[in-house]
Amino acid sequence: MPRVLAAVVVAMSVGANAAACDTTLPDHVRILDCPLAMAVARAAQRSAVLNDLLQRVQRTNGLIYITPPPPAGTATRLLGGFSHAVSLAGSHRILRIFVSGKLDDASMAIVGHELRHALEVLELSTAGTETEVDALFDQIGWRTSGRTGETQAALDAGYAVARELRASKAHSLLAR
Numbered sequence: 001m002p003r004v005l006a007a008v009v010v011a012m013s014v015g016a017n018a019a020a021c022d023t024t025l026p027d028h029v030r031i032l033d034c035p036l037a038m039a040v041a042r043a044a045q046r047s048a049v050l051n052d053l054l055q056r057v058q059r060t061n062g063l064i065y066i067t068p069p070p071p072a073g074t075a076t077r078l079l080g081g082f083s084h085a086v087s088l089a090g091s092h093r094i095l096r097i098f099v100s101g102k103l104d105d106a107s108m109a110i111v112g113h114e115l116r117h118a119l120e121v122l123e124l125s126t127a128g129t130e131t132e133v134d135a136l137f138d139q140i141g142w143r144t145s146g147r148t149g150e151t152q153a154a155l156d157a158g159y160a161v162a163r164e165l166r167a168s169k170a171h172s173l174l175a176r
């Protein structure tokens, strides 16, 4: 039973954090993990590109859940990812992004990259199934391995966020 007990403890602490977690993230961006939510909100104050991506999500019918990676499976080893498994809830399309537990600038740039992928689905398509999302990425990007798709727009967004975060760090060091 130790495994079950641990899971319950984690769930309780996440719940407590979520209640105390006060960020200015748009409500179409759902981050239940409080440290992650705070890190994204803070990074968006330092990166106009990241902030713009978050605001754009708000203008779509998408709800994007950003979570740490699942505890098991191949995704655990990745720094971040965007699930093609879109699901529908009423008039909303629910999409999922995961990002590694490290809350540094590099993982915030990955959030930017994956948000751009989510916007590709939300702004460029009416895709409502995983197959339709796969087809969209075959159209606008290329396959890296197996079913993983990549696009220039997402690469550019990730690099731009990384650049802005680097510049703001240099700036705050100079201002000290």
Ligand SMILES: [Zn+2]
Binding pocket: 113, 117, 149, 150, 151, 154, 155
């Ligand atoms: Zn990508």
